[in-house]
Amino acid sequence: xxxxxxxxxxxxxxxxxxxxxxxxxxxxxxxxxxxxxxxxxxxxxxxxxxxxxxxxxxxxxxxxxxxxxxxxxxxxxxxxxxxxxxxxxxxxxxxxxxxxxxxxxxxxxxxxxxxxxxxxxxxxxxxxxxxxxxxxxxxxxxxxxxxxxxxxxxxxxxxxxxxxxxxxxxxxxxxxxxxxxxxxxxxxxxxxxxxxxxxxxxxxxxxxxxxxxxxxxxxxxxxxxxxxxxxxxxxxxxxxxxxxxxxxxxxxxxxxxxxxxxxxxxxxxxxxxxxxxxxxxxxxxxxxxxxxxxxxxxxxxxxxxxxxxxxxxxxxxxxxxxxxxxxxxxxxxxxxxxxxxxxxxxxxxxxxxxxxxxxxxxxxxxxxxxxxxxxxxxxxxxxxxxxxxxxxxxxxxxxxxxxxxxxxxxxxxxxxxxxxxxxxxxxxxxxxxxxxxxxxxxxxxxxxxxxxxxxxxxxxxxxxxxxxxxxxxxxxxxxxxxxxxxxxxxxx
Ligand SMILES: Nc1nc2c(ncn2[C@@H]2O[C@H](COP(=O)(O)OP(=O)(O)O)[C@@H](O)[C@H]2O)c(=O)[nH]1
Ligand SMILES: [Mg+2]
Ligand SMILES: [Zn+2]
Numbered sequence: 103x104x105x106x107x108x109x110x111x112x113x114x115x116x117x118x119x120x121x122x123x124x125x126x127x128x129x130x131x132x133x134x135x136x137x138x139x140x141x142x143x144x145x146x147x148x149x150x151x152x153x154x155x156x157x158x159x160x161x162x163x164x165x166x167x168x169x170x171x172x173x174x175x176x177x178x179x180x181x182x183x184x185x186x187x188x189x190x191x192x193x194x195x196x197x198x199x200x201x202x203x204x205x206x207x208x209x210x211x212x213x214x215x216x217x218x219x220x221x222x223x224x225x226x227x228x229x230x231x232x233x234x235x236x237x238x239x240x241x242x243x244x245x246x247x248x249x250x251x252x253x254x255x256x257x258x259x260x261x262x263x264x265x266x267x268x269x270x271x272x273x274x275x276x277x278x279x280x281x282x283x284x285x286x287x288x289x290x291x292x293x294x295x296x297x298x299x300x301x302x303x304x305x306x307x308x309x310x311x312x313x314x315x316x317x318x319x320x321x322x323x324x325x326x327x328x329x330x331x332x333x334x335x336x337x338x339x340x341x342x343x344x345x346x347x348x349x350x351x352x353x354x355x356x357x358x359x360x361x362x363x364x365x366x367x368x369x370x371x372x373x374x375x376x377x378x379x380x381x382x383x384x385x386x387x388x389x390x391x392x393x394x395x396x397x398x399x400x401x402x403x404x405x406x407x408x409x410x411x412x413x414x415x416x417x418x419x420x421x422x423x424x425x426x427x428x429x430x431x432x433x434x435x436x437x438x439x440x441x442x443x444x445x446x447x448x449x450x451x452x453x454x455x456x457x458x459x460x461x462x463x464x465x466x467x468x469x470x471x472x473x474x475x476x477x478x479x480x481x482x483x484x485x486x487x488x489x490x491x492x493x494x495x496x497x498x499x500x501x502x503x504x505x506x507x508x509x510x511x512x513x514x515x516x517x518x519x520x521x522x523x524x525x526x527x528x529x530x531x532x533x534x535x536x537x538x539x540x541x542x543x544x545x546x547x548x549x550x551x552x553x554x555x556x557x558x559x560x561x562x563x564x565x566x567x568x569x570x571x572x573x574x575x576x577x578x579x580x581x582x583x584x585x586x587x588x589x590x591x592x593x594x
Contacts, residue, residue, distance in 0.1 A: 113356065113358045113359055115356070115363055115365070115370045116169055116170075116171070116172050116173045116174065116370060117173045117174075117365065117366075117367055117368035117369055117370050118131060118132065118169070118173065118174055118175070118176055118365075118367060118368070119173065119174070119175045119176065119367065119368060120367040120368070121175075121176060121177065121180060121188035122187075122188040122189035123188065123189050123190055123191045123192075124176060124180065124185075124188050125191075125349055125350040125351065125366075125367055126191060126192045126193060126194040126197055126350045127176060127179065127180065127183075127185075127192070127194075127197055128176065128350070128352075128365070128367050129194050129339045129340075129350040129351060129352040129365070130194050130197050130198045130201065130339070131165070131176065131179070132352050132354060132365040133198070133337045133339065133352055133354065133388060134162075134201070135166055135169055136336070136337060136354045136356065136357065137212060137213075137294060137337075137388075138357055139211075139212035139293065139294075140209055140210075140212055140213075141166060143205075143208055143209035143212075144159060144162045144163050144166055144205075144209060145163065145166060145167075147159045147160070147163055147209075149163070155178070155181075155182075156181065156182045157182065158179070158182045158183065158201065158204045158205055159205050159206075159209065161178040161179050161181075161182045162179070162205070164178055165178065165179060173368055183197070183200065183201070183204070191346060191347055191348065193302075194339050194341070194350050194385065194386065195238065195298045195339075195385070195386050198237075198238070198296070198386065199237060199238065202237050210237065212292070212293045212294050213237045213238075213292055213293075213294050213296060214235050214236070214237055214292055215235070215236055215237075215288055215289075215290050215291055215292030215295070216233055216234070216235055216236070216288070216289040216290035217233070217234050217235075217236050217286055217287070217288055217289060218231050218232070218233050218286065218287045218288075218289045219231070219232045219233075219234065219284070219285075219286050220232075220284065220285055220286070220287065221271055221282055221283070221284045222282070222283045222284070223271075223273040223275060223276060223280045223281070223282065224264070224280055224281030224282065224283055225273065225276050225280040225281065226273065226275040226276050226280075228273055228274065228275040228276075233289060236292075237292075237296060238296040238297065238298045238386070239256075239259065239295070239296070239297050239298065240298045240300055241255045241256060241259060241297055241298065241299055241300060242255065242258075242259075242300045243255070243299060243300055243301065243314045243316060245316060248316075249316065249317055249318060249319070249380075250299075250316045250317065250318035251318070252297070252299075252318055252320070252321060252387075253321060253324065256297070256324070259286070260285065260286060260287065260288075261285065262283055262284070262285040263283070263284055263285065264281065264282070264283050265281075265282040265283070265284060267281075269282070270282045288329075288330070291329075291330065291331055291391060292391070293390065293391050294388055294389065294390055294391070295324075295333050295388070295389045295390075295391070296386060296387070296388050296389075297386065297387045297388075297389070298385070298386050299384065299385055299386070299387075300314075301313050301314050301315070301341065301385055302314075302345055310345070311345040311346075312345070313344055313345050315382045316382065317380050317381060317382045318380075318381065318382075318384065319378070319379050319380060320335065320338060320378040320379075320381070320384050320387060321335065322334070322335050322375055322378070323335060323389075323392075324389060326398060326400075329400060331391050331392065331394070331398075331400065332391070332392040332398060333389035333390060333391055333392065334389060334390055334392050335355070335378075335387060335388070335389050336354060336355045336357065336388055336389070336390050337352060337353070337354045337355070337387070337388035338352065338353045338354075338378060338384050338386070338387050338388070339351075339352050339384075339385050339386040339387075340352065340353065340381070340383035340384055340385060341383060341385040342383055350385075351364060351365060351366040351367075352364070352365045352366075353365075353373060353377060353378065355375075362374055362375055362377075364377070393560075393562075393563040394562070394563045394566040394567055394570070395424055395447065395562060395563070395566070396422070396423055396424060396446040396447030396448060396449035396566070397446075397447030397448065398447070399447070399448050399449065399566050399569075399570050400570055401448065401570070401573070402448035402449070402450075403448070403449060403450070403478040403479060403569060403570070403573050404449075404450040404451075404452065404475065404476070404477045404478050404479070405419075405422060405449065405450065405451050405452065405477060405478070405479050405480075405481060405569065406452045406454070406472060406476075406477035406479070406480045406481070406584075407419055407451065407452065407453050407454060407481050407483055408454055408457060408480060408481070408482055408483070408500065409456075409481075409482055409483035409484050410456055410458070410484065410488075410493060410496070411436045411455075411456040411459065412434070412436060413483045413484050413485055413488075413517060414430075414483050414485065414515075414517035414518070414553075414555075415428075415438070415453055415454065415483045416428035416429060416430035416437070416438055416453050417430045417517065417555055418481060418483050418515050418517070418553070418565075419444070419451045419453045421553065421555075421561050421562055421565060422449060422451055422562065422565055422566065422569075423444060423446040423449060423451055424446070424562045425446065427444045427446070427451075428442060428444070428451075428453045436455060436456060436459075438453060438454065438455045439455055440455060440468065441453065441454045441455065441468050441471055441472055443472070449566070452472045452477060454468060454472070455468075457469070457500070458496050458499075458500075469503075469584070472584065473584035474584070476508060476584030477508070477584060478511060478572075478573045478577060479511050479512075479513065479569055479572050479573060480508065480509070480511065480512045480513075481512070481513055481514075481515050482497060482500075482512060482513070482514045482515070482542075482546070483514075483515045483517060484514065484515070484516060484517070485516070485517050485518040485521075486516040486517065486518050486519055486521050486522060486532070486552065487518060487521045487525075489536065489538070489539050489542075491538060494538045494539070494541070494542055497542050497545070498545075501545065504584060505584070508584050509545075510547075511572055511573065512545070512546045512547075512549070513546055513549040513550060513551065513568070513569075513572065514542065514543060514546050514549070514550040514551075515550070515551055515553060515565075516529070516550060516551070516552045516553070517553055517554070517555075518554060519552035519553055519554040519557075520554045520556060520557065522552065529550070529552050533550075549568070549572070551564070551565060551568060553565075
């Protein structure tokens with residue numbers, strides 16, 4: 103995606119007109135505009151011919167086009183959202199949620215994570231797990247008059263709690279209501295983690311909403327912890343004033359030039375992160391999952407690269423490790439003559455020559471070199487256009503030579519992905535149109551990734567992300583030698 107490109111200095115950001123009291127909407131829209139994945143999804147949206155003017159994605163597209171060039175107006179958006187009175191202040195978080203629901207998952211997926219809500223019976227230990235998608239996490243503020251500690255509050259959110267006896271749940275195993283423990287865990291971390299501070303709470307004595315104006319130092323990053331990847335702050339929606347009135351603005355760090363800006367309706371000014379220290383204004387915070395590199399992945403792993411000559415194995419190895427560790431030159435000759443193992447950070451890559459060009463005894467020798475400890479993941483590298491019957495044969499021969507524990511964790515890396523554009527076909531169509539390829543992809547549990555080194559895109563983080571998902575911590579630390587069946591069976 104284009105946001106990984108180098109910083110641009112010449113970018114200029116534009117404001118949004120306030121229609122009356124629509125600062126809550128402006129604050130949200132600027133955050134969405136400054137989230138590259140969301141912006142790209144909106145820009146690439148193709149509105150169906152019969153779609154009406156009330157289509158929100160279409161309106162966002164028009165707005166973003168305008169906003170890239172000059173200050174913009176939000177009339178189309180308020181209409182499409184069914185906002186009747188533009189003079190009535192609304193809640194920014196509520197509108198963040200409304201907009202994401204309305205645009206559909208293609209555009210909103212960058213904000214989506216999965217949460218498990220777990221209830222456990224205290225008697226028999228029976229657990230019920232319910233998985234839900236979330237687009238923000240609501241953090242309570244119960245610190246009295248002290249300064250608010252957001253990280254502590256985030257920890258509290260995931261703490262286990264025992265229910266009061268009145269709330270105990272019926273356990274199917276025990277066939278009665280039993281002591282119940284509940285908690286939540288994040289099962290899939292979102293690319294953008296949106297945290298919403300519960301500043302507004304209903305006061306039953308006064309019978310009205312009260313605002314908690316406690317101060318906090320907004321953490322600029324959430325460090326890596328247990329299973330949680332590191333997150334870096336890039337947007338803060340501020341609210342100043344009381345419940346029904348007040349004013350919203352947004353502080354955003356540009357992904358294009360790294361500079362912090364304050365977006366306040368029409369006005370856009372440069373600011374710095376110091377405005378986020380000891381402030382009583384922050385209401386919603388957006389954190390971006392930091393790009394993965396071999397040093398910060400959740401747990402160590404070993405990756406074996408295989409495939410035909412000049413498929414791009416060494417190239418893929420270098421992409422994963424983020425440097426030029428394996429030799430790969432242009433020309434027709436194979437440059438990798440024997441296997442090489444390289445470790446950077448927590449990642450070990452085993453690069454191989456074309457194993458299928460070797461005679462059996464050399465093959466066994468090469469594989470033995472790599473088998474103890476064996477790989478956690480095997481990547482079958484192949485240029486997209488060159489997938490042939492012969493390659494399918496080689497794939498299956500390879501699978502047969504190894505034990506199934508090893509081959510359960512294979513993924514295909516298609517190199518020269520650019521050629522898909524020439525075929526004018528999306529990858530899933532390309533695969534389903536080639537029956538043989540389809541079979542191989544299925545053998546890899548439908549895991550594949552398309553790359554191309556010529557498109558200037560940085561694939562390191564996304565490859566590491568996919569690879570990390572394939573291996574659990576337990577698997578990564580249990581060192582299993584790769585079983586070579588050919589050592590046992592003479593027939594291979
Ligand atoms: N255009 C293009 N060239 C690639 C791609 N991947 C690898 N290559 C080139 O293909 C050649 C062979 O790559 P190499 O990694 O040495 O292949 P190996 O023999 O499998 O290790 C090199 O010149 C690479 O630069 C790709 O995605 N697109
Ligand atoms: Mg090579
Ligand atoms: Zn029970």
